[in-house]
Amino acid sequence: MRGTQDFADYWSAMDYCVKWARINRERIVSSAVSALEKVVGSSVIELDEFDTRHNFAAQERLGGGSVGIVHRKGAVRARGRVTIPGSMGTATAVGVGLDNPDSWGSCSHGAGRVMSRGQAKRSDDQVLEWMRRMKECGISVISAGSVADELPFAYKDIQEVMAWQEDLVELEDWLIPMAVLKG
Numbered sequence: 121m122r123g124t125q126d127f128a129d130y131w132s133a134m135d136y137c138v139k140w141a142r143i144n145r146e147r148i149v150s151s152a153v154s155a156l157e158k159v160v161g162s163s164v165i166e167l168d169e170f171d172t173r174h175n176f177a178a179q180e181r182l183g184g185g186s187v188g189i190v191h192r193k194g195a196v197r198a199r200g201r202v203t204i205p206g207s208m209g210t211a212t213a214v215g216v217g218l219d220n221p222d223s224w225g226s227c228s229h230g231a232g233r234v235m236s237r238g239q240a241k242r243s244d245d246q247v248l249e250w251m252r253r254m255k256e257c258g259i260s261v262i263s264a265g266s267v268a269d270e271l272p273f274a275y276k277d278i279q280e281v282m283a284w285q286e287d288l289v290e291l292e293d294w295l296i297p298m299a300v301l302k303g
Contacts, residue, residue: 138173174196175192178192180225190225190226197225198223202216204228205231206275207231207270207274208300208302209250210272214292215282216289227288231277231278232276232281234275237274238269247267265302
């Protein structure tokens with residue numbers, strides 16, 4: 121409950137984690153942009169342009185002007201540029217969040233699962249089929265372990281998900297993967 125030491129401790133720890141994750145994303149993007157610049161010669165990517173965080177809580181002004189806490193689990197702030205990934209080997213949607221008050225200014229942070237990680241890892245026949253399909257599409261997969269839990273058969277169709285939330289995000293483009301790295 122707000123005003124308690126437990127709340128203050130939780131909020132402080134969550135804030136620390138949010139800041140730590142932001143720094144991690146900045147370093148990952150900076151490294152990726154540097155690598156891209158070596159190949160292409162220059163870059164037009166702004167570091168903040170694709171920073172879409174999820175699974176956090178924030179104090180925000182709600183309808184009617186009151187301030188409340190919005191916890192986004194499986195959701196992102198739908199204001200400004202948003203990226204909404206499908207699954208390993210499928211497109212990522214890029215759009216502009218519409219800050220719809222009916223969703224507390226939120227939209228989904230990804231396609232969403234249709235099966236658990238454990239179920240996906242037990243689906244050997246589908247794993248082999250999807251790995252073959254990605255190879256045929258020219259998508260390189262680099263992983264230190266199993267990728268089954270991130271393959272398309274374990275997720276909803278990202279194009280359907282985007283159609284379901286057209287009142288939350290104005291779709292601008294699709295990013296098509298060339299490579300997948302799962303650490």
